[in-house]
Amino acid sequence: MTLNPSTYRHHYPSPAPSPPHEINHITGTAANSIAVLASSRAVLEGRLTAATIVISQATGKITSIFHSVLQASDFPPGTDYTDHSPHILLPGLVDAHVHLNEPGRTEWEGFWTGTRAAAFGGVTTVIDMPLNAIPPTTTVAGLKEKVQAAQGKCWVDVGFYGGIVPGNPTELRPLVQEGVRGFKGFLIDSGVPEFPAVSSTDIALAMAALADEPTTLMFHAETIPPIADSVGDDVQQSLPPLAPIGPLDEYATFLASRPSSFETYAIAEILSLAHIAPNLPLHIVHLSATEAIPLLREAIAKGVNITAETCFHYLSLAAENVRNGDTRHKCCPPIRSQSNQDGLWEELMQDGGCIKTVVSDHSPCTPNLKLLPSSITNAKNNIVAGLEDGKGDFFSAWGGVSSVGLGLSILWTEGQRHGISIEDVVKWCCKNTAKQVGLENEKGDLALGFDGDVAIFDDEGSFMVGEGAMLFRNKCSPYQGMMLQGVVKETWVRGQRIWNREGSGFGKGVPRGKLLLERRT
Numbered sequence: 042m043t044l045n046p047s048t049y050r051h052h053y054p055s056p057a058p059s060p061p062h063e064i065n066h067i068t069g070t071a072a073n074s075i076a077v078l079a080s081s082r083a084v085l086e087g088r089l090t091a092a093t094i095v096i097s098q099a100t101g102k103i104t105s106i107f108h109s110v111l112q113a114s115d116f117p118p119g120t121d122y123t124d125h126s127p128h129i130l131l132p133g134l135v136d137a138h139v140h141l142n143e144p145g146r147t148e149w150e151g152f153w154t155g156t157r158a159a160a161f162g163g164v165t166t167v168i169d170m171p172l173n174a175i176p177p178t179t180t181v182a183g184l185k186e187k188v189q190a191a192q193g194k195c196w197v198d199v200g201f202y203g204g205i206v207p208g209n210p211t212e213l214r215p216l217v218q219e220g221v222r223g224f225k226g227f228l229i230d231s232g233v234p235e236f237p238a239v240s241s242t243d244i245a246l247a248m249a250a251l252a253d254e255p256t257t258l259m260f261h262a263e264t265i266p267p268i269a270d271s272v273g274d275d276v277q278q279s280l281p282p283l284a285p286i287g288p289l290d291e292y293a294t295f296l297a298s299r300p301s302s303f304e305t306y307a308i309a310e311i312l313s314l315a316h317i318a319p320n321l322p323l324h325i326v327h328l329s330a331t332e333a334i335p336l337l338r339e340a341i342a343k344g345v346n347i348t349a350e351t352c353f354h355y356l357s358l359a360a361e362n363v364r365n366g367d368t369r370h371k372c373c374p375p376i377r378s379q380s381n382q383d384g385l386w387e388e389l390m391q392d393g394g395c396i397k398t399v400v401s402d403h404s405p406c407t408p409n410l411k412l413l414p415s416s417i418t419n420a421k422n423n424i425v426a427g428l429e430d431g432k433g434d435f436f437s438a439w440g441g442v443s444s445v446g447l448g449l450s451i452l453w454t455e456g457q458r459h460g461i462s463i464e465d466v467v468k469w470c471c472k473n474t475a476k477q478v479g480l481e482n483e484k485g486d487l488a489l490g491f492d493g494d495v496a497i498f499d500d501e502g503s504f505m506v507g508e509g510a511m512l513f514r515n516k517c518s519p520y521q522g523m524m525l526q527g528v529v530k531e532t533w534v535r536g537q538r539i540w541n542r543e544g545s546g547f548g549k550g551v552p553r554g555k556l557l558l559e560r561r562t
Contacts, residue, residue, distance in 0.1 A: 074099050076536050077122040078495055079110045083130035084467045085487050092130060096493030101535025103493050125497050128530055129463055132487050133165025133197075133494030135474040138326060138350065138400035139445055141167070141199075144190040145175025150405045150514050152194035155445060156554055157547065158403075158512035160196045160540040162446030163496025163529040166557070167197060168222050168478050171204030172236040173404070179204040179236070180212045181219055188556060195554030196547070197534055198494075200478060205258070206237050210246040214254060220558035222478035223257035225326065228264040228307045232440065244314050252318035255561040257477060259324040262307035262333075263299070263374055290414070292363040292370065295435035299375045301330035308333050315345045324477065325349040327402050329374035331384035337395040348477070350398040351385050353448040357455040358382075358519060366414040366433020369519040371440045372404065386459050389469070398477055399469040401448045404441025408517040412438040443518040447506065449498070451520065453527035463500065479561035493536035502528035 076096045083092035085106065095105035098121075113122040136159060142150040159167050169187070171178035178184050178201055191199060203216040205226035213224065226239045226247065239247070244260075251258055287294040308325060315323060325337070328349040340347055354372065359379040363370045370376055388394040414433040444451065452466055467486075475485025483492050504510060506520045532540035537553050540546065 073119060075104070075116075075120060076493070076533070076538075077111075077113075077116055077120055078130055078497075078533070079122070079124045079126070080128060080130045081110055081126040082128070083487060084132065084464055087464055087468065087472065087486075089129075089462075089464060092487070094130065094487060094493070094495070096495075096533075096536035098536045101493055101537070103487065103489055103491050106487070106489060125530070129498045129500055130487065131163060131463070131496040131498050132467060132471040132485055133492075133496050133532065133534065134163050134449060134470045135166040135168075135478070135480065135485050136164045136401050136403075136445060136448065136470075137168045137398060137474040137477050138352070138402045139167040139169055140173045140402075140404045140441070141169045142173045142405070144186060146173055148407055148514075149173065150403075152191045152199065153196075153552070154512065154514040155403070156194070156196040156199065156552070158446035160446070160532045160534075160547075161510070161512045161529065163449050163498060163532050164446060165197050165492075165494035165496070165532060165534050166200065166475075166480070166484055167445070168200040168202060171202045171225055172231055172233060175235060177204050177206075177233075177236045178202065178216075178221070179206050179209050181215045184216060184219055184221065188558065191556055194552055195556065196539055196552045197532075198484075198492075198555045198557055200480070200557035202259070204236060205239055205243065205247045207239060207243050210243075210250045213247060213250045217251070217254045217256050218560060220560050221256070222480075222557070222561065223259055223324070224251065225259045225261065227261040228310065229261065229303070231261070241310060241314065244311065245317055248314060248318040248321060252321055254321075255479065257322045257324050257479075258318075259326050260307070260311055261327070262311060262325050263303040264307040264310065266302050266306040288365075289436050290366040290433040292360060292365070292367075292435060295371065296360050296375050296377065298436075299373060301332040301377070304328070304330040304333045304374055305336060308336050312336065312340050312345060312347070315340070315347065319344075320346065323347040327352050327355070327374060327400075328385075328396060329355050329377055329381075331381050331388070334384070334388050334395060341395060347395075348397045349395050350400050350477075351389065351396050352400055352402045352442070353444055353451040354402075354442045354519070355385055356382060356389070356399065357451050364417065367417050367519070368411045368413055368433060368435055368438035369517060369521075370442070371411075371435050371438050372402070372442045373440045390459065390461070390465075397469070398473045399448070399452060400474065401445045402441075403443060403445035403513065405443040405513055405515050405517070406439040406441060408515055410439040411517055413517075443511070443513055443515065444520060445513055447510065447518075447520055447525070449496070449529065450504070450525035450527040453500065454525045457526065463498075480557070493533060495531075495533040496529050497531040497533075499528040499530055500526075502526070504528055
C-alpha cells in the first residue's frame with residue numbers, strides 16, 4: 042500500500058520533505074539494533090527499484106521497506122546505515138544443490154570451507170546433498186550425525202536433503218519430521234558404495250511413503266537404456282566403453298559414453314511412476330540434455346507436478362572447448378555441446394519452461410582424484426598445487442565441478458550473451474530455489490518478515506578466478522583463470538554482515554549460519 046508520511050507513526054526522526062514512499066510497515070527500534078541498507082537499485086518482489094531496507098539485528102528479519110533511498114539522517118544517530126548505490130541489493134542466493142561432504146570426506150570439503158565459499162558469492166543458504174558424506178543422510182541417525190558435525194561451522198544457513206536408497210522407505214517420513222528439505226535418489230550408480238541406485242520398485246515405495254508429505258522428491262536422472270553401446274554406468278568412476286570411440290583422455294570419448302538417451306530414458310521411467318503420488322512435487326536435478334525438455338513439457342501439460350534445474354556449468358561450458366585431459370570438466374550428466382547449451386538457455390528464458398532453477402551442484406574432491414596431467418596443472422593461470430602427474434583419464438577421474446560461490450558471477454557473465462536481467466537471476470537462484478525447498482516464506486526475496494539475507498552486487502565489476510576467489514577447500518575448478526563479470530561486495534545473513542570484499546573479508550567474525558531443521562509445511 043502507499044501511505045503519506047503524515048499518516049503513520051514511528052520512532053525515527055521525521056524524514057526531510059520528499060515524495061511519498063511506498064512502504065509496508067515501520068517499526069521503531071533502537072539504533073544499535075537495526076541495520077539499514079539502501080541503494081538506487083534493489084530487486085524487491087521481482088522488480089528492480091530504489092529501496093531502503095531495515096533489518097532487525099535482534100530477529101534477523103526485514104521489518105521495513107521504503108521504495109526510495111532514505112538518508113542516514115532519517116534514522117536514529119548511530120544506526121548501521123549504508124547507501125550502496127549504484128550497486129544492487131539482491132536477496133541472498135539459495136543454492137539448492139551443494140555437496141559439503143562432512144562428516145566422512147572432509148578432505149574434499151566441509152561446512153566451514155564450503156559455507157565461506159558460498160558467502161563469497163552472495164549465497165546465504167545452501168542445501169546439502171545426502172551423499173558423499175559418511176554416513177549418508179538416508180536415516181535419522183545419519184542426519185543427526187551430520188547436524189552434529191555442522192555445529193558452529195556454518196557461515197551461511199544450511200538445510201539438508203535426505204536420500205532414497207534401496208531398503209529405506211520406513212526412514213523417509215521420520216526424516217521429514219526431522220526437517221529435511223527434500224529427498225534425492227539416483228537411477229544410476231552414484232560412485233560411492235554407501236549410496237546405491239534405486240530401481241523402479243524403490244521409487245514406487247518412496248513415492249507411496251511421501252505421497253502426502255510436505256516435501257520434494259528429486260532424481261539424478263540417468264540410466265542405461267535397454268540397448269546401448271556404452272557401459273559407462275558409474276557416475277563418478279566409470280568403465281570405458283567396450284569399444285572406445287577414441288582415447289580415454291579425450292572428452293569426446295567420455296561424452297559419447299554418457300549420451301542424452303541416458304537422461305531421457307530415466308526421466309521417462311520417473312514420469313511413468315508419477316501417478317503413484319500425483320500431489321508429490323517431483324524434481325529433476327542437474328538437467329543436461331535438451332532432448333529431455335519435450336518429455337517434461339508434455340508431462341507438465343498433462344498435470345504432472347514436476348520441475349527441473351540446470352547448473353551454472355551447463356550454461357557456461359561447452360564440450361567443444363574442453364581440452365584433452367582436463368578432467369576438471371568431468372561431471373555427470375556431462376557438459377554437452379554448445380548447441381545443447383544454447384537449448385538450455387532457450388528453455389530457461391521461457392516463462393512457461395520446465396527449467397525453473399539454476400544451482401551449482403558443487404561436488405568437489407581432492408585434486409589428486411581428478412588425475413590431471415602435468416600439461417594442464419602447469420599451465421599459466423591454471424595451476425593446481427599438490428597434484429601427481431595423472432593421465433587425464435576421464436573415466437577414472439572423479440566427476441564433479443567445484444563452483445560454489447562463483448555461480449552468480451558465472452551466470453551474469455554468460456547471461457550477457459542471452460540478454461538476461463538481474464530480475465531473471467533472482468527468479469532462478471533465489472525465489473524459485475527457495476520455493477523448491479519450502480523456504481519461500483522466509484528466503485529468496487527482500488520482503489517484510491523475510492530473513493535479512495542480502496547480497497550487495499556490483500554488476501559491472503569483474504575479477505579473475507584465482508585462489509583468492511575459490512574459498513572452497515580444494516582449489517581445483519574448470520573456472521580457474523577465467524574472467525567473470527559481476528562482483529559480490531558484501532554478504533549479509535539475517536541482518537549481520539558476514540563478508541566484506543572491500544574490507545577484511547570475514548574479519549574476526551564467527552560463523553552465524555543457522556541449521557534449517559524446522560519441518561516443512
